[in-house]
Amino acid sequence: MYLARHYIFSLTALSNGRGQPNYTLHGLNHRPTVTILIPARNEEAVVGRLLHRITQFTYPKDKLEVILIDDASTDSTGEIADEFAKSYSFIKVVHRSPDIGGKGKSSALNDGVRHANGEMVLLFDADYIPQVDIVEKLAGYFVDPEVGVVQGRIAVLNEPRTLVSRLVALERIGGYGVDQLARDRLGLITQCGGTVCGIRRSLLEHLGGWDEKMLTEDTDLTFQAYEAGYKIRYANEAECYEEAVESWRSYWRQRHRWAKGHMQCFSKHLVPFTRSGNLGFWERVDGLLVLGMYFVPILVGLSWVFGAVIFFMSPVDWFSAIWTMIPLFAYSSAGNFASFFEVGAGIYLDRRVRTSWIIPVLLLAFAVNMLICSKALFDLVISKITRRKAHEWAKTVHTGGVCR
């Protein structure tokens, strides 16, 4: 099913077919009041860059409010933000004390949204550099009362730095430029990425804010929004540039949190999502596939291990074994790695042919993700058995290094 899904998505993105209405490109001028929330903990290297960028935004400043949540930072993040707040009346800073701060992004966002006045809440991580007209591009979709969340596109800024950052860039190209785009065109489950996304404030009020127990508050919000009857749209034209992780250690920590959080969401949303009366058949099918996504590398890994065990344990006729391996090899190339074709399609759409040369590196990432997902599942099971709270927020460190 994942194989078919990835190929359908690639073909949908490559075709120029009309999807759902794109209110922004159609020129509809919808200008709701917007609150930008920026949760920041020890982000002195990057926070000034983002705030400076926001001051250049073309969205009417009388409809814009910026709230930076200084999440008990021990560096000068709070002071930098305070300086901007002195100069620009639309920028506010919420300082969280050490006894309530540092408990994760959801907790900080819940604190920030209490001070928000906008009809729409827009989220940015501190290391991001958005386009100057990104608010218009995202806000336009909220003309539709069915739309609860709008997700923008994330591109990697520090791409040429290391192998890991190039790998993340490839994943972003496939994930946003093809996967999210196709899901939006086909009216399936578009995911909220937790950053570069606009959320209707009435939706947040309806849900009671972000669930602080969840490690991936974005996936949780995605499913809660769909269960409440809202739709999530993807705005491919609204681009934002991020500083991707550059070391394997950071990659592991970040993806481990994502895998664990996604698995939490699987157990939380499997039943309510299946039973929700607000969803169509294909939305339901796609949602279940999204929920089960992080179990796929584990299943593939297990099948490889079992295959090897059977191969070496039982007597083998080498001649027939070779013939058997050909279809298996073909399936492993085109089946398990169908998502690589999405990356290829995304590279083609972005007109970055040279980048396709490094697609084989994704094999390495796939192998690493097998280990990450297996470890995440193991940790979750152990924490369930021992009833220990094992969900700690692993913060990604940003250096502010930009390649241009």
Place this chain on the structure above:
Amino acid sequence: MTLDPLLLMTLLLTAALGFAVMVLSPLIIELRKPKDKGPRRIPKTPSERRLRSIGKKPARINLNETECSGRSRNLQDALNEAGVKVTRIGRDTLRIFGDFAFLPRFEVSDNVVVDGALKIGDSCVFHRSVKAKGNVFIGNRVVIKGNLLSEGDVTMLDEVVIGGSVHSEGSVTIGENVFVASSVVAVGNVELYENSEVKNNILTRGAIKVLRHPKVELPSSIDEIG
């Protein structure tokens, strides 16, 4: 003819090796000397795409919005009584499944999303936005204080007031003395009859026709539509 297993294995291994070299050589070259330096340059100025547009027209209608207010009903109760399938999106939006027609002089305080075609009877008042997945037909003197969105064609009879924008994936027909407080955006054609006003602009991929002497008369009431 049977192949020697050793020969077959040698052939397969050679093919696999060739494939690996073919795939990995560009990878090694690009990793050693990267030519692709990352995403496209970050734009410093906003990018604007605009469709064909015309400016605003000088005309304004004067509609007394309180005409309908004394006859309001709770929409959800009414729909439940009528056995219509309806769900709520969040707190402030109603979704009605299938085609739907509002009787004249209905007043609705929530956003309304209709999963089909929509007909709105004369003198109805919608305090928020209206969206339909099919064609929309709006009767005389209807007031929609929010936006009107349709994935099909939109036809507005006379003296309709739209407080926001109108967006249609099909064509839009605007009757006489209609007032749209923001823009009209349509993928198909836009036809305006006399004395209508669109406060901002009209954007379309099709044609814009201003009809002073219409060849085809709009119906005088929604009841004339089947």
